[in-house]
Amino acid sequence: MRIAVIGAGSVGRALAGAFERTGHQVIVGVRDPDGAKHADLTHERATPRAAADGAAVVVLAVPAPALVEAIPALGLVGGTVVLDATNAVGAPPPGGHATVGDLVASLVPEGVAVAKAFDTIGAEHLATGTVDGAPVLLPVAGDEAATAVALELGAAIGFDAVVVGGREAFAMVEQHAALWIALMRRGWGRDFGFAVIGSPRRGEP
């Protein structure tokens, strides 16, 4: 797949590397593609709009407050899958939305499928989906077309990816991220992830 990763911070870079490693064509969207800040980027890069143009999948890896400006600037068209890897940290989601996922869904045009994914663990673990060699649980929520893509990409990277619901489950995924962040801040450091124990049946509900 042609995947546009919007943002070249720690999340954007980790995911771009992981998607490329698992066989996808990646283009990173940055506001200043020729700037010195991104000179060390090994991935193809372009402006966010040019990166999103023709991409089957667009991954959002920018600070939550930037979404309000960044999403309309992408020129998204129906049929695109958007994966939202962002979290509102230290402030509520912009625009009075209950979740950042809801904000994203409100900003994309009709026919764009949205899923929340890749926001629930520190960026350094996004490259492999594992901690100490064990697959980390990757909860995914949103529109069917988008959760299917997130599931496939997540599993290929190495995660134990699961769909936990539709758009109504954005909050669940963001709370999962909030738990990771809270424990990290309570002194756990960043070298941990959540995994499933036991033998749940993993079929369709």
Ligand SMILES: NC(=O)c1ccc[n+]([C@@H]2O[C@H](COP(=O)([O-])OP(=O)(O)OC[C@H]3O[C@@H](n4cnc5c(N)ncnc54)[C@H](OP(=O)(O)O)[C@@H]3O)[C@@H](O)[C@H]2O)c1
């Ligand atoms: N860090 C983590 O461990 C982690 C883990 C999971 C999820 N997240 C979430 O993932 C998102 C990205 O986190 P990060 O740590 O990678 O952030 P970061 O290091 O601050 O990088 C953010 C990137 O977003 C770009 N950006 C900012 N405003 C933009 C705009 N209006 N249009 C296009 N690009 C814009 C920045 O570009 P410039 O260089 O041009 O400023 C930068 O490349 C956040 O929402 C965060 O909550 C973070």
